[in-house]
Amino acid sequence: xxxxxxxxxxxxxxxxxxxxxxxxxxxxxxxxxxxxxxxxxxxxxxxxxxxxxxxxxxxxxxxxxxxxxxxxxxxxxxxxxxxxxxxxxxxxxxxxxxxxxxxxxxxxxxxxxxxxxxxxxxxxxxxxxxxxxxxxxxxxxxxxxxxxxxxxxxxxxxxxxxxxxxxxxxxxxxxxxxxxxxxxxxxxxxxxxxxxxxxxxxxxxxxxxxxxxxxxxxxxxxxxxxxxxxxxxxxxxxxxxxxxxxxxxxxxxxxxxxxxxxxxxxxxxxxxxxxxxxxxxxxxxxxxxxxxxxxxxxxxxxxxxxxxxxxxxxxxxxxxxxxxxxxxxxxxxxxxxxxxxxxxxxxxxxxxxxxxxxxxxxxxxxxxxxxxxxxxxxxxxxxxxxxxxxxxxxxxxxxxxxxxxxxxxxxxxxxxxxxxxxxxxxxx
RNA sequence: GGAGAGGUGCCGGAGUCCGGUCGAACGGGCCUCCCUGCUAAGGAGGUGUGGGUUCGCCCACCGUGGGUUCGAAUCCCACCCUCUCCGCCA
Numbered sequence: 001x002x003x004x005x006x007x008x009x010x011x012x013x014x015x016x017x018x019x020x021x022x023x024x025x026x027x028x029x030x031x032x033x034x035x036x037x038x039x040x041x042x043x044x045x046x047x048x049x050x051x052x053x054x055x056x057x058x059x060x061x062x063x064x065x066x067x068x069x070x071x072x073x074x075x076x077x078x079x080x081x082x083x084x085x086x087x088x089x090x091x092x093x094x095x096x097x098x099x100x101x102x103x104x105x106x107x108x109x110x111x112x113x114x115x116x117x118x119x120x121x122x123x124x125x126x127x128x129x130x131x132x133x134x135x136x137x138x139x140x141x142x143x144x145x146x147x148x149x150x151x152x153x154x155x156x157x158x159x160x161x162x163x164x165x166x167x168x169x170x171x172x173x174x175x176x177x178x179x180x181x182x183x184x185x186x187x188x189x190x191x192x193x194x195x196x197x198x199x200x201x202x203x204x205x206x207x208x209x210x211x212x213x214x215x216x217x218x219x220x221x222x223x224x225x226x227x228x229x230x231x232x233x234x235x236x237x238x239x240x241x242x243x244x245x246x247x248x249x250x251x252x253x254x255x256x257x258x259x260x261x262x263x264x265x266x267x268x269x270x271x272x273x274x275x276x277x278x279x280x281x282x283x284x285x286x287x288x289x290x291x292x293x294x295x296x297x298x299x300x301x302x303x304x305x306x307x308x309x310x311x312x313x314x315x316x317x318x319x320x321x322x323x324x325x326x327x328x329x330x331x332x333x334x335x336x337x338x339x340x341x342x343x344x345x346x347x348x349x350x351x352x353x354x355x356x357x358x359x360x361x362x363x364x365x366x367x368x369x370x371x372x373x374x375x376x377x378x379x380x381x382x383x384x385x386x387x388x389x390x391x392x393x394x395x396x397x398x399x400x401x402x403x404x405x406x407x408x409x410x411x412x413x414x415x416x417x418x419x420x421x422x423x424x425x426x427x428x
Numbered sequence: 429g430g431a432g433a434g435g436u437g438c439c440g441g442a443g444u445c446c447g448g449u450c451g452a453a454c455g456g457g458c459c460u461c462c463c464u465g466c467u468a469a470g471g472a473g474g475u476g477u478g479g480g481u482u483c484g485c486c487c488a489c490c491g492u493g494g495g496u497u498c499g500a501a502u503c504c505c506a507c508c509c510u511c512u513c514c515g516c517c518a
Binding site: 039042043055057060071072079081369 | 447448449477478479480481486487488497498499
């Protein structure tokens with residue numbers, strides 16, 4: 001959520017930011033108008049309340065003085081003031097609701113150094129590592145859904161039978177590999193990032209805090225009976241971890257790491273890059289997230305990107321880092337770097353991590369504040385996060401990249417400690 | 429799910445029966461200053477959040493939302509949460 005005071009005082013800057021995203025700026029004029037009306041109204045209402053309070057105290061005093069007649073007169077006057085106050089209050093409430101719901105739908109402003117651009121075609125490739133298109137043999141140019149079936153480690157057919165399309169099931173060493181990836185990601189970050197296992201079912205307000213609601217309700221699974229939602233990412237519970245709390249500046253940055261299932265309806269993407277593990281409704285992911293001061297944010301962003309990148313790199317996979325343009329960053333983000341891994345069998349670059357800085361956009365929604373070490377008062381903190389490792393696509397890239405001429409999968413060295421002694425996955 | 433108890437500031441805890449100057453006694457903590465070779469003890473003052481502001485102040489918040497009333501932490505209704513016991517269960 002943007003600061004209403006920024007919209008009030010510098011609406012042009014806000015419009016410019018939204019324009020960089022290719023968003024309409026009409027809503028800003030409406031917000032400025034609503035805000036001004038609301039302040040006018042609440043000002044009047046508060047004066048009335050002050051008057052009612054003053055009069056009521058007088059009434060009390062008169063009763064104590066046994067001056068009943070005068071008291072009754074004042075009571076009548078206060079009753080009328082009360083009716084006026086009530087009417088103003090209703091108006092103010094309606095305005096406030098309207099203002100808030102409009103404000104919740106305004107996306108974050110892109111960072112100054114976020115590249116310009118209208119769509120994913122304008123994203124900037126910052127670097128490409130470990131990639132040589134000619135280095136892949138024919139044995140590596142087999143898509144993981146074929147490899148997985150041949151080795152009996154990926155069972156799409158039965159998963160679809162029990163849950164529907166875009167659900168998958170890992171089996172045997174395939175399941176072990178999926179779990180190994182999670183454990184690797186958790187262990188690698190445990191030096192600085194507190195391991196958390198949060199709930200995967202959350203309230204509406206929790207999904208609102210990250211910006212997933214109200215705009216993207218279609219993307220999440222909802223359990224209406226209990227008014228709960230499944231999380232699309234651990235970013236959601238982790239962002240709300242210290243919701244409504246006031247932290248100390250000396251506590252920052254705070255770093256968290258969580259492995260959870262993630263659920264995405266992927267509405268509208270049926271048939272689009274959905275084969276095998278390319279896009280699934282339920283998957284495992286290890287997320288890393290930080291709360292920081294505004295001053296620490298830039299360094300934290302680099303740290304999280306570095307950590308996400310290092311795992312992919314050390315797993316021996318080819319990847320590239322993209323600096324997303326203003327037209328392609330997510331609703332809540334101010335700046336985002338994507339890591340895409342190359343899958344030689346599918347011959348695609350697969351997004352495996354989105355490392356974002358959200359400035360104070362999510363923190364304002366979640367009411368995450370800190371008290372600065374010197375001065376008084378509180379400041380909204382900043383949030384940042386990224387996938388340390390998203391299982392399905394990394395699993396796919398490993399299976400394709402590490403496929404040997406004989407059809408077996410060699411296990412990357414980094415994963416050996418987690419594979420119960422196996423060094424390769426072979427046909428049954 | 430059932431029964432009982434309870435939700436007040438950083439913490440403990442009073443106020444709720446009998447509505448009024450209560451954003452809130454008292455104690456602890458914390459901060460500043462004084463005293464003091466140092467420390468401890470002692471003394472004085474300060475110490476919630478958010479919004480508005482003509483920068484004087486004003487308003488809101490005592491679990492949440494409604495209601496009654498001139499006036500609600502206090503009365504009424506609904507809901508949520510916590511604790512204890514019972515039931516159920518991994």
